[in-house]
Amino acid sequence: MKRHLQLIICAATMLTVSPISALEFSDIANEGEIKYLKTRPDPGAYSYESRVKISPQSLDSGIVTIATCHRQLDPIRKVVIVFNENRIKKITVKSLEKMNSAEVKDNRVTLTDVERGASICIDLESRALDKVSQEQYMLNAGPLMRRYFDGYLPMSAVLRVDWPKNMLTLEKTFPVAQDGVQVAQGIDGVQLDMIFAGKMTAQIHLKKNQ
Numbered sequence: 001m002k003r004h005l006q007l008i009i010c011a012a013t014m015l016t017v018s019p020i021s022a023l024e025f026s027d028i029a030n031e032g033e034i035k036y037l038k039t040r041p042d043p044g045a046y047s048y049e050s051r052v053k054i055s056p057q058s059l060d061s062g063i064v065t066i067a068t069c070h071r072q073l074d075p076i077r078k079v080v081i082v083f084n085e086n087r088i089k090k091i092t093v094k095s096l097e098k099m100n101s102a103e104v105k106d107n108r109v110t111l112t113d114v115e116r117g118a119s120i121c122i123d124l125e126s127r128a129l130d131k132v133s134q135e136q137y138m139l140n141a142g143p144l145m146r147r148y149f150d151g152y153l154p155m156s157a158v159l160r161v162d163w164p165k166n167m168l169t170l171e172k173t174f175p176v177a178q179d180g181v182q183v184a185q186g187i188d189g190v191q192l193d194m195i196f197a198g199k200m201t202a203q204i205h206l207k208k209n210q
Contacts, residue, residue: 036178041154047072048071050068052141055163058129069119069121070122074146080110081122087127088125089124091124092104094121094122096121139203139206140202140204142199152199155196158191160191171205192204
């Protein structure tokens with residue numbers, strides 16, 4: 001199944017070396033590997049947040065609104081954030097700090113001259129909700145990653161999904177709750193708090209209430 005959102009957090013031209021000085025080798029993931037970490041080995045480093053709003057209309061159209069923020073970016077000359085061109089409907093840069101510019105073109109946002117600790121928040125409209133059956137839906141997020149040469153550094157991500165009270169019920173998530181993954185659910189939404197290293201895609205399976 002196609003993913004709705006693809007993030008390339010750090011390109012191969014990444015300049016920073018200091019974040020890995022406090023890391024153990026076991027904290028870094030190799031290509032094709034995903035590690036979930038109980039605690040953040042490099043607190044204060046890069047983190048990602050997204051908040052998805054599913055409306056009653058989303059169940060028919062598949063289109064949701066997404067508010068995303070990238071915080072504590074690593075210093076780098078250029079970063080490209082790429083979204084699935086077949087799903088993305090609208091991209092709006094809401095705020096940015098400690099970078100020269102953020103240019104939106106087609107399905108990409110290109111950041112230039114990013115300083116240590118920079119942040120950017122981007123609002124989206126995306127056809128991100130897939131209808132699996134008459135009453136079942138699936139939402140994908142990712143892949144999310146913090147690339148460093150041939151490996152991946154640790155990062156944290158908070159994924160929040162909201163819907164009108166009692167409209168949907170959470171059936172399951174991937175990844176499941178474990179060390180490094182906390183899942184909190186209610187009658188109006190679900191939230192995943194994750195700490196990981198690697199290339200991670202999250203899936204949230206939902207069922208429409210009768």
